[in-house]
Amino acid sequence: MAQVPSSNILIRKLQTISELAEPDIAILGNARIEEKQYQANADILRDGDQPTLSFVVLDGMIGSTKMTGDGKRQITSFFVPGDIPDLHGLHLSVMDCTFTALMPSRVGFMRHDALRSICDQHPSITTVFWRSTLVDAAIYREWVTNVGRRDAYTGMAHILCELIVRLRAVGRIEDHVARLPITQAALGDALGLSTVHVNRVLQDLRRDGLISTVGSHFHATDWSGLVRAGDFDGMYLHQRAADVLRQ
């Protein structure tokens, strides 16, 4: 029905971290995907759920979030088009976090039993999926460090660098201009900061000529400066060499 199958972006993302064999690409391309649109701040899966579906991000951005007992929110990771945020649901029956759309987003659902049968029949795809969850874990590790040991200015620059590299890898931004209608509140929840402080840190980054913002457009005006300011080394994203060189 769709000229551009929604599995395309999934395949592209997986290719940024693994080499995919032709037959595997065909298998993944034929996977049945049910598309659905979400508004900003809509929950897709909730902490405590026992889902029978996983989803791939097609457009927009999804956050994996956790709430503390006193109602504060932490975003533990961003997920951009091509990512399968809840692939772990395939093997962990109860969700330990909530997936929320951080901007208007389109996602594609895939049935767990279908994914499991693909994995059973194609061990090489199992490896690719496993690797994808391992890269997610590597990103979590970096976020612990970012939140625990970097100050607000450095952490903000870091997280922006990560977003730009990941979006570039799947062709969603050119150069270092990102259309990122992400709220300052979301950035704060990602970095463990208040929205007020996020605002001030963004002003500092603008003052230093590292970024500029025009409405929801977000621009890294000094990429190497931003990388330096953010103490950023994208190695933890484990992208294939070919993709890294394309940066």
Place this chain on the structure above:
Amino acid sequence: MAQVPSSNILIRKLQTISELAEPDIAILGNARIEEKQYQANADILRDGDQPTLSFVVLDGMIGSTKMTGDGKRQITSFFVPGDIPDLHGLHLSVMDCTFTALMPSRVGFMRHDALRSICDQHPSITTVFWRSTLVDAAIYREWVTNVGRRDAYTGMAHILCELIVRLRAVGRIEDHVARLPITQAALGDALGLSTVHVNRVLQDLRRDGLISTVGSHFHATDWSGLVRAGDFDGMYLHQRAADVLRQ
């Protein structure tokens, strides 16, 4: 040579998160493991390494650590006996973090090629290993939240709860008395705090009757109080029901 094969603790740990079939237990029990002892603060694998071995913790405690550009250390997770901290090395060729012994520790090395051939021949073991790495990722998620959105007092209580539950699950502590010769500096690096502040927070926890310390012995004198203080819900550890009930 050893009466108690070092794979026992590995099997026990895997059983806390997955049901293991008899044949799989036999396969894992026969895995060749090279034991090695490390002193406190010794690195086992370093950021940037390309290891051909993975290791299981046999005794002590290992931390996965990252350094920031200005030389601050963050511990992104603890690993206790039975855990395989660097199982991700099986599919991510370059290490993105360092594994350090946080106290005198004994670990057992297993060759990647041996592990890969086990996975190739026994898909059910692949699933168990995959699930193990997914639980590690769930722990990272919780740590992001702990470091980002909980204050020092709550975060400290939380991390102590996690350690106690995980150590109990593999039978390394009875009741809630833990022998934990972990330094306050390590706790600080885990929580993103200075050692001075760690010291003061521990005093607060003692003052409130939640913990007591005698030398390197560490005792949760009020388990339910500590759980409450730490905003702790162990669901994210994804232990099997039988194990959770045994708490």
Place this chain on the structure above:
DNA sequence: CGCGGGGTTGAGGTCAATCAATCAATGTGG
């Protein structure tokens, strides 16, 4: 035209870092 969401600004307060000692326990060489 009023409303709400997101962004911006200012003032004051707090949690935790830093700096700088001191102390206890352990180990080491003479």
Place this chain on the structure above:
DNA sequence: CCACATTGATTGATTGACCTCAACCCCGCG
């Protein structure tokens, strides 16, 4: 057996990063 070094814990004083509260502004929208 003691002088000395080392590691980790503890304490006090000061500083600073970031939070909270409380406005206000801007803009799109029903």
